[in-house]
Structures are given as structure tokens and as C-alpha cells.
Amino acid sequence: MNTLISPHKGVFLDYSIKLGGEGGQGIDTMGSVLAQLFSRAGYHVFTHQEYESRVRGGHNFFQMRLSDAPVCASRAPIDILVAMDRASIPVHAAELAPGGMAIYDGRATKESHEGAQFLSIPFVDLALEHGKNRIMANIVATGAVLGMLGIDLQLLFAIIRQTLAKKGEATVTANMDSARAGHEYAVRECLKCAFIAAPGGPGKILISGNDAIGVGAVVSGCKFYTAYPMTPATGILNYMAGKELSHSIVVEQAEDEIGAINMALGASFGGVRAMTGSSGGGFALMVEGLSLAAMTETPVVIALAQRPAPATGLPTRTEQADLLFALHAGHGEFPRVIFAPGSPEQCLYLTNKAFDMAEKYQIPAFILTDQYLADSAWTYDSFDQDRIVFNDYRVRGEAFQGLGEYKRHAYTESGVTPQGTPGDGTHLVVTDSDEHDEEGHLVEDALTRVRMVEKRLFRKLPLLAEEISPPLMYGEGEAETVIVGWGSTYGVMKEAVDILAGSHKIALLHFSEIYPFPSVKKLDYLTLLEKATRAVCVENNATGQFASLMRRETGFLFRDRINRYDGRPFTVESLLAELKNVMDAGKGTKRGEN
Amino acid sequence: MAKFEDFEGRTSAWCPGCGNFGILKSFKQAMVELELEPHQFTIVSGIGQSGKFPHYVRCNTFNGLHGRSLPVATGLRLANHRMPVFAFAGDGDCYGEGGNHLTHAIRRNINVKLFVHDNQIYGLTKGQPSPTSMEGTVSKIQPMGLISESFNPVAYATALDCSFVARGYAGDGDHLKELIKKAVNHQGFSLVDILQPCVTFNKVNTYDWYKERCYYLEPEYDSHNRIKAFERALEYGERIPLGVLYKSERPCYEDRVPAIEAMPLVKQVSAPPVLKELMEEFF
Ligand SMILES: Cc1ncc(C[n+]2csc(CCOP(=O)(O)OP(=O)(O)O)c2C)c(N)n1
Ligand code: SF4
Numbered sequence: 001m002n003t004l005i006s007p008h009k010g011v012f013l014d015y016s017i018k019l020g021g022e023g024g025q026g027i028d029t030m031g032s033v034l035a036q037l038f039s040r041a042g043y044h045v046f047t048h049q050e051y052e053s054r055v056r057g058g059h060n061f062f063q064m065r066l067s068d069a070p071v072c073a074s075r076a077p078i079d080i081l082v083a084m085d086r087a088s089i090p091v092h093a094a095e096l097a098p099g100g101m102a103i104y105d106g107r108a109t110k111e112s113h114e115g116a117q118f119l120s121i122p123f124v125d126l127a128l129e130h131g132k133n134r135i136m137a138n139i140v141a142t143g144a145v146l147g148m149l150g151i152d153l154q155l156l157f158a159i160i161r162q163t164l165a166k167k168g169e170a171t172v173t174a175n176m177d178s179a180r181a182g183h184e185y186a187v188r189e190c191l192k193c194a195f196i197a198a199p200g201g202p203g204k205i206l207i208s209g210n211d212a213i214g215v216g217a218v219v220s221g222c223k224f225y226t227a228y229p230m231t232p233a234t235g236i237l238n239y240m241a242g243k244e245l246s247h248s249i250v251v252e253q254a255e256d257e258i259g260a261i262n263m264a265l266g267a268s269f270g271g272v273r274a275m276t277g278s279s280g281g282g283f284a285l286m287v288e289g290l291s292l293a294a295m296t297e298t299p300v301v302i303a304l305a306q307r308p309a310p311a312t313g314l315p316t317r318t319e320q321a322d323l324l325f326a327l328h329a330g331h332g333e334f335p336r337v338i339f340a341p342g343s344p345e346q347c348l349y350l351t352n353k354a355f356d357m358a359e360k361y362q363i364p365a366f367i368l369t370d371q372y373l374a375d376s377a378w379t380y381d382s383f384d385q386d387r388i389v390f391n392d393y394r395v396r397g398e399a400f401q402g403l404g405e406y407k408r409h410a411y412t413e414s415g416v417t418p419q420g421t422p423g424d425g426t427h428l429v430v431t432d433s434d435e436h437d438e439e440g441h442l443v444e445d446a447l448t449r450v451r452m453v454e455k456r457l458f459r460k461l462p463l464l465a466e467e468i469s470p471p472l473m474y475g476e477g478e479a480e481t482v483i484v485g486w487g488s489t490y491g492v493m494k495e496a497v498d499i500l501a502g503s504h505k506i507a508l509l510h511f512s513e514i515y516p517f518p519s520v521k522k523l524d525y526l527t528l529l530e531k532a533t534r535a536v537c538v539e540n541n542a543t544g545q546f547a548s549l550m551r552r553e554t555g556f557l558f559r560d561r562i563n564r565y566d567g568r569p570f571t572v573e574s575l576l577a578e579l580k581n582v583m584d585a586g587k588g589t590k591r592g593e594n
Numbered sequence: 595m596a597k598f599e600d601f602e603g604r605t606s607a608w609c610p611g612c613g614n615f616g617i618l619k620s621f622k623q624a625m626v627e628l629e630l631e632p633h634q635f636t637i638v639s640g641i642g643q644s645g646k647f648p649h650y651v652r653c654n655t656f657n658g659l660h661g662r663s664l665p666v667a668t669g670l671r672l673a674n675h676r677m678p679v680f681a682f683a684g685d686g687d688c689y690g691e692g693g694n695h696l697t698h699a700i701r702r703n704i705n706v707k708l709f710v711h712d713n714q715i716y717g718l719t720k721g722q723p724s725p726t727s728m729e730g731t732v733s734k735i736q737p738m739g740l741i742s743e744s745f746n747p748v749a750y751a752t753a754l755d756c757s758f759v760a761r762g763y764a765g766d767g768d769h770l771k772e773l774i775k776k777a778v779n780h781q782g783f784s785l786v787d788i789l790q791p792c793v794t795f796n797k798v799n800t801y802d803w804y805k806e807r808c809y810y811l812e813p814e815y816d817s818h819n820r821i822k823a824f825e826r827a828l829e830y831g832e833r834i835p836l837g838v839l840y841k842s843e844r845p846c847y848e849d850r851v852p853a854i855e856a857m858p859l860v861k862q863v864s865a866p867p868v869l870k871e872l873m874e875e876f877f
Contacts, residue, residue: 040877205876215873221866223859224673248853248862250672255698259665262658266638266669269656270677271860274669292659385869392863421860422654422670423677426633430648430655433641441604441649442657 013043014067015079015195017145018095020088024056027084030138031062032377034145035206037155038066039379042200046071046491048376048569053231053315059087068200072343072378072491076573079195080148082141084123089113101193103144103186105137116192121185131178143179147186148193153179205380209373209488212344213277213303214239216351218247219388222301223272226252226263231315232371233277233305257282261289261300268298269431271394271421273355277303280322281312287329290364294334296431297409297417297456299358299365301351306370308567317567318371320487321541323549326366327515333453335460337365338515342490344378346512349387353513356389357467361416361460368514370540372569373488394419401425407438411451415459465516470523475507480533481583484558486511486546489538492570496579499572504583507532511546517553526554536560536582540569596631598622603650613764613790613801614643614711618650620767621709624774625651635678638667640692642684642718643792644711661691664699667706674860675705675848678778685712689725689745699783700756705846707777707784710747711764713792714799721795728798747787749827752820752840757782759827759840763808764790765801769836776838782846789834804834811837818842 017034021027028049035047043066052058063078065071077097083089083104089111093102096117106112106120113120121144127136139160146156153176160175186193207215213236217225225240227233241251250267254260257278264274278286283304293300304326308319326338337357339350347369354365395403395418403420406427410417422429430440435452437443472490475497481504485493490510497508509525511518520526529535537547537558542565547558562578564570601622608614625635637648641660648655658666663681671679688696688710699706714731716722723731725745732739751759758780762770770788777784789808791801815837817823823840848854 203877205873207873207876211876215869218872219866219869221863223863224669226669244853247867248859250851250853250859252668252672254665255694258662259668259695259698262662262665263669263672265658266656266666266671267673267859268669269666270636270670270673272673272863274673288659289662292662296656296658383869383873388869390866394863396863422636423634423674423860426631428633428652428654429636432649432655432657433659434657440655442646 012068013196014065014069014071015149016063016065016075016077016097017080017082018061018063018078018092019082019084020059020061020092021084022056023052023054023058023060025084026138027060027062030142031064033142033156033159035064035377037159038064038200039204039206040155041151042202042204043068043379044070044204045206045379046073046376048074048372050568051316059085059091061088061092071495073495073572076571080145082145084138084141086111093117101148101190103141103148119190121182121189123182126181126185127178130181131174133174136174136178139175139178140182143182144186147183148190149195153183202381205382206377207344207380208235208375208377209341209344209347209369210235210305210375211239212347213351213367213369214243216348217275217301217355218243218249220352220355221273221390221392222249222275222355224250224252224264224267224274225276226254226260226274227277228254228257228260228282230279230282232307232374233279233282233303235374236277236303236305257285258289261286261302262292264300265289265293265296265298268300269296269422269429271396271424273299273359275301275303277305279305279307280309280325283322283325283329288331291330291332291334292433293364294330294332294336294456295433297362298431299362301354301358301365301367303367303369305374306368314567316371318488318569319540319565319567320370320489321545321565323368323486323514323545326368327549333457335361335363335457335464336515337363337464338368339366340368340487340512340514341373342487342510342512343373344376345380345383346490347373348383350512352388356391357464359393360391361464362419363460363464368487370488372540394421396421397424400427403427408440409436409452409455410438411455413459414463415455461516465519468513468516468518470518471509471511471525473507473509473523473525473528475501476505477507478505478531479507479528480505482507482509482529482532482535483538483579484509484511484529484535485538486514489540489570492572492575493538495572496575499576500579514549517549526556529556534560534582536562536579538562538570538575540564595629596626598626600632601625601652603648603652606650607646608643609794611793612643613713613792614647616764616767617709617711617770617788617790618647620770621774622651623767623771624778627771628775628778630678635680636670637680637682638663638670639682640684640687642687642711642716644682644684644687647682647711661687662695663687664692664695664706664708668699668702668704671704671706671848672851672854672859674858675854676858679706681706681708683708683710684717684724685710685714685726686716686724689747697754700751700754700785702847703757703782703844705782705848708786709774710785710787711790712747712787713790713796715792715796717792717795731798746827746830747785748839749824751785752824752827755820755842756785756840757842757844757846758784758838759823760784760786760838761834761836762786762788763804763836764788765804766836769810773838780841782844807832807834808836809833811835811839
């Protein structure tokens, strides 16, 4: 068994595999195949990717963990390092766990690494010999990893057949032969490979944050998705485009982000559920349209996948620095909903809730993710149809025609006026970006303005606040240390709590429904925080945006904060190290003076 | 069948004598003659004097943002491609702020009809030059005269192979009405650039100025000949041609979107697929 000391009780297996290579080498494909294979074999898997903003060259990696217990973050020590380029060894060899192994192709790179932790496997030569193409080096390496783990090739063969059948029998055979060659080589040569993969359970679902948002949208009845490509939101656009035919969804690549949000509003006005997505700079362009959604009370869902900025920032890296931007974006005052899922599971359910809130209250709803979550994949046994909400709040067809009179923006107690469908019946649907009367026509008088502000904003806000779920509490009820986070840091924080739980009274508070800010009615998180010796706010940004929001909304001041802003996600180890600093002697870093 | 009065909207806030009144009248007449009812179509507009247009017509209305009528119209059309969608814009609105959307609406050939109130000036913001203002136009912000060359919308659209390019004149209501009807009946994106005198701010391009220069394309003019159309489109100055300058029959966007081939999207709103079905590809 691997030397990694696993934190989980009764856990038998917990391996980390890192694939390193240049852009264009197919590291992500190789990683996805392995991750899919492990999840089909019934293991719990977590994957994450880091890549440079270039298509070829550069150094990228794909990291995965497989375990027989649930895992939700990457850990630093690597058990198997697959080096597909020269850079991988110098950059990552130090990460090898005691007992870990690095495999590389010394013949191709004309380099050799001495020591028990290194094994040269002629990926390229074997690919040429068995697959007649050096491109097969990847599949040789994939076979080799399975050989090292003592996993047989049947599941890999099934994936090869499934994905390559279209390309013909010769390609399938070449891939299988190459995989077998890698597998045999590893079994024969890697005598020191002490890895044992215990048999897994039933096959699992493996899904990334972006795909889960896509599923959430489709299952919510989204009929129109429009976006302009921007990393890391592009994956949602790809997913939705894949569903155009099978689920009758119109997916439109807009000319720019301004076009995207305006198109989404046009479609929504027309009577269908619509969504758009982008990242910081693209969303910046959408901001005027966001206010338009608010003024015209047109439902829209916006996926805002954060990446480091300002401007183009680090285009392919990760950060949680657009929370306050999403919260304050737009001119004027209007309600909105902001969700920040912490896992693909939450991506799915919260996208569904975002659609429901947007339609029910005729407001913009945000799903705030980031590159780390967007490109990470997690395993699950199943998802729950009963948690999916679908109510068509619009008035259509005969029901619309049946209304005695219709005014698109008529005052109501709840602030919500039934949304009619233009063309269904003889009633007219009129709306305006200018302040308007109940019918939707432009007006300027003060009294109407006041009544409309009350309708749009003050009446809806308290109802919206009621819909918000409390943060998730995990760990010790009477915790001395409470770590607090939001969005994508959920997994890594949960793992850190699991590790520290044996020796510390520690708990995690994770916020995924951020605005309206959750009240303490459903869960008194403020008392928990106030009773704790220390409350630490963990954020993947420089200024502690959530901590500021918390101060503003609840008056609670975090004395301790851990902020990472190098464009990389927290790893379990980096977070543990920072937490240790904070907890040592209870000094407190006093970085939280807002 | 709807009568002219059925399209009567709110009281207008335009200056007396404004060319927009002519456009409004021609449009309502065209709707009557096309036998459309007020609830059967939607007007999408931007911001400017033209942006107020839909308030003066009884119909479904989305009055959006400056320059953004076309993307809204595109989204609406894709949601319900059985409903006629008309976009009304100003020259600043559509050729300035929204230029990129125009390019791409033409490329898509979305079946939206765009009517541009081209008064060669910014009306609502009180008299700044617009993209179609003539070189040398003097205004408060160009006291020495406009340096940039004038944007030629019909030449631009023809160069992009826009499927229907026409020029009308607000001062000739009957001719304009016929153009509007032709545009509506055309399958594909239609641009009708409408010369619209702004009696308050544009002291150069007046009713008299247009009257002296405008002429009608002769009956034998072949609007399918792109090269000839381009020649006419470039004509602007001493003589200004009115009519359908260019037409090409190419399939419109919504006819090529598989998801709406059988039925408009808005008619396909029902219980969404179940999770299980979507999760299968992730096992
Ligand atoms: C984003 C934005 N920028 C500027 C304005 C101010 N604005 C309103 S109308 C207008 C120009 C109107 O000119 P034009 O489009 O030619 O229409 P007209 O009023 O002449 O019909 C401008 C610049 C605005 N409303 N929104
Ligand atoms: S300012 Fe010009 S365009 Fe505007 S209403 Fe007056 S005359 Fe018409």
C-alpha cells in the first residue's frame, strides 16, 4: 500500500496522480480518460487542471486523486507522476511522496534520472512500434499507469472502443495495442511499484463544475444559451451546444458579450428561459444589460466564471475576486440573486435554483464559479430528481388570453406581475428601459417612479431573502476554530477540517447562497462564530471580499483571514500550513481589520 | 382586420414637423395593408428619438438600450420565429453604438426588419454629429467641423451581402409604406435606411435638401445585381437613390436552426428532461 497516511478512518486507498506535459500534448484527454476509468471502476475521484494561456507548448498539468472514500480536493504529495515533457520532472519531482514513482520517456527526451523513484518507459518507441504513430505515446503512458496500479485493461479498452469507434477498427486496435504495450512494460519493469488498487464499488458519475452548470440549465428547462467564448466559462457553452439537437435548445455564439446578454433578454421576453455566461472582462461588458434585465423585469441567469483580473489578468488561472463586482455591477438599485456553488453537485442544484428564482421574481440570477471549480471533476453515486424545481411562472396561451386586462408592469402586493408571452392572445406585452408606467410605457413622473422602485426592489427583496438557504455547517458543533469560506474553496476546506478534526475542535461554515445574505433565522451562524476562539475567513483573493460583505451584512469582523492570490487554488497542504500559522499560540494574524 | 386607429399609441413627444411622424404613419399603414394585428408582432427599439417609436404604435414592445435593438430582436426572433420582429433604431444608435450588432445581424441573416431613422444627427442628445453626418458638419463639439468621413449604411450593407437593402425617405409616405411592406415580406434580414429630416438640429439635410436630391430607382433597375447595386449605393450627394437597392435570396438564420425546425422554441416549453437521462454520459 501507498505510504501516504490517509486522514480518513478506514480508508484503504488514496492515490494522487499527476500528468504533466506541454499544451497540445493531450494531457487533459489522458487525464479525463483515466479519471473516467477510475470512476467507472467505482473509485472516488477528484481532478483538477492547471494550464497556461497558450494552445501549444508551455507546461500544463492535470492532477487527480482516487480513493475508496469521497475526496474533494487535490493533495500535494504525488504517488504517480507521469512526465510527458522535460519540464515535468524538475518542476514536480519534489512533490513525489515517499514511495512515489515518476515515469518518463528518457529515450525521447535524451535524459535520464537516477534513483528508485524514476522509471523510464519508452512511450514514443512503444507507440511507434504498436500504434504506428507517435501520437499514441499518451495511450502507452495511460496503459503504464494502469500497469503500475495493477488495474487490468478491460475498462480502458471499453473507453477506447466507445470514443474511437467512429475512426475505424484500425485506430481502435492501434490504441489498444499501444495501451497493452505500456501496461506490460510497467508490469515487467516497475518491480518497485507497490501500488495496489483495491476493487472499487459500483460505477460512479464523474462531472465537472462547468458540465454540472450545463446539466442544471438543461434540467431547468433552459431553451436559449448565448455567450461569447471566454475561459473559463466556455465549457458551459460547449455543453449546451452539445444539447441543441437532443433537447431543442438554441445555442448562439454572440458577436460580443453585450450582444449575448441582450439576446438572452430578447429570448426571455419572448417567453423562454434564457442564460448567458462569461468571465470578468466579458461580464464587465454585460453590465448595462444587467440593469436592463432589472428595469424590464426580464428573468435571466448569468454564469460568471471568475479568473484573476484586472483586465485580462491570468486568463487560465483561478481566483475568487469578482464577488463584490457581481454584487455591485449595474447602474441603479435593483434586486438580484447570487449563488456561489462549492462543488459540481452544488453547481447543478444552484443553477436550477437560479432559474427558479430568476423566473419567479423576474430578476437576474448569478452563478459565480471560477476556473478551479469549472475545470474540476468530482465523483457522485447519483443525483436527486426530487431536488429539481420546475414551475413555469409565465402566463401563456389561453391562460394569457383569458386575462380580462393585461399590464406588463401592474403593481402587485408581491411586486411580481405575471409575465405574459407576446403573441399569445390579443393582450400586448410592453416594456421599457426607461422608467415606465404599469403598461410598460415611458413616463417621468415622480410618483410612478417611487411606486415602481417599490415594486421592483422593496417588495421583492424580503421575499427573495426568505428563499435563501443558510450556510452549510460541517464539523464540531462547539468549535474553537471555525473556518469560513464561499464558492469553490468548499472541497479543500472540508478536507482540511477532516484532517484536523482528530486534534482540534474545528468546524467549517460554507456559504453558497450569498445574496441576499442568509439570515441567522435558519441557522445561527453568528453565535457559532462569536463563541469560537477563532474565526478564519479563507478566500482565494487578496482583499477578503466575503469578509467585507459579512461585516457589512452582519457586523461580524474576522480577525483572522487566509488569502491566496497567486492565481492558484488552495491545496489541502497549503491551507493546512496557513491554518497552522493562524492557530499557533492563538496569536491571530490580525489581518482582518476591514 | 385591424384599422389604422387600432395602432394608435401614446401621444408623441417629437418636435412638430419632425420626419419621424412620416415614418410612423407609413408604418401603421403598412401594418394595416399587411393585415397584421397589434398583438401579432413586436417592435424592439434602442434609445434616441427613434427609440420612442414603439410607444407611439399599439403593439408588443421591447424598448431596450442605446444601440442594442438588434441583439434583443435576434433573441426574440429565435425564441419565437413565427412572430414578425421589427427593430427601430437611430443612425447613432445603430451605426455608432450598435455597429457590431448590425454587422452580425447581416451575417446571420436573421429574419428581423431593421428600420433606421437616419437624420444624420443625434437628436435626443441635442445635435451632435452622427456617423452619417456629412464631413464638415459643425456642432458644439465639432466647432471646426467634423473631420471623419460619413458612414454609408447602404454601401456597407451591400458590401456585406445583406439580403435586403433599401433606402426610403420620411417625406414620401406612400413610397416608404411600400418599402416597409417589401421589407416585411422579404425572407431574411432587411435594412431600410430612412432619410428623416430633423427640423430642430439638422439645418443642412432639410426637407428641401432631400427633395432636390432624392430620385426613385427606375422600374427596370435590377436589385439582384450586386455590382450595380454597389454603384448606386455609393451615390450620395448630388443625387440620392430611393428604393430597394440590393436583394439576395439566401436562407435566413432561423430556417437553419435545427432546434426550431418543427416548432418555435416558445411552443416547446414544457417539463424539462429528467436528470437521469442527462447524467448518463457522465457514468
Ligand atoms: C450607452 C449610452 N450612451 C449614450 C446615451 C445617450 N444617448 C441617448 S440618444 C443618443 C443618440 C441619439 O442619436 P440617434 O441614435 O441618431 O437617434 P435620434 O435621437 O437622432 O433619433 C445618445 C448618445 C445612452 N442613452 N446610452
Ligand atoms: S430633435 Fe429632431 S429628430 Fe428629435 S424629435 Fe425633434 S426634430 Fe425629430
